[in-house]
Amino acid sequence: MASPIRSAPNCGSSSGAVMENLLGLLRVRVIRGVNLAVRDVVSSDPYIVIKMGKQKLKTSVMKKNVNPEWNEELTLSVSNPEIPVKLTVYDKDTFSMDDKMGDAEFDVRPLLEAVKMRLTGLPSGTVITRVMPSRRNCLAEESCIVFNEGKIIQKMYLRLRNVECGEVEIQLQWIEVPGSRGI
DSSP states (O other): OOOOOOOOTTSOSHHHHHHHHOOEEEEEEEEEEESOOOOBTTBOOEEEEEEETTEEEEOOOOTTOSSOEEEEEEEEEESOTTSOEEEEEEEOOSSSOOEEEEEEEEOSHHHHHHHHTOOOSOOTTEEEEEEOOOTTSOBSSOEEEEEETTEEEEEEEEEOBSSSSOEEEEEEEEEOOTTSOOO
16 A cells, blocks of 8 residues: 655645645647637637636737647646536737637546556557547547557547637647556
């Protein structure tokens, strides 16, 4: 049996509690937006906010671009895979509140189920499982979970809700953390 994680003296116990509950890290690579809504006369200045529970991460702002390419990696700590990840696209405004340009959410459980299989030695590009678009998810098309160069990756095209148009392409990767309770 593993010994409990202890925090250093005078450092409080919150970091130990976080590690105790941590399953691992979810790397979200925000690749690009496609046909995003226009919110400033002829274009928009989009950025994305990703939330999971109390965590909130943000991409950089892409000036005057409704088809932005971010290629930015954001990393979330995952303690409860039941909590969906929420993604919201905003238009950055200088003199007023930023405009919402749609939102989506996604479930990390299919990726975690694939990671739990502890697969090794598969050829790169091997499809482990597929997640189909449905009324219960924001997928614009089939999402494949793939074994790629020793890593399990899920690529998603998310159709934005509460907006007239737009999709966001992202890629997920699970990262094991030594000392976490794991999945």
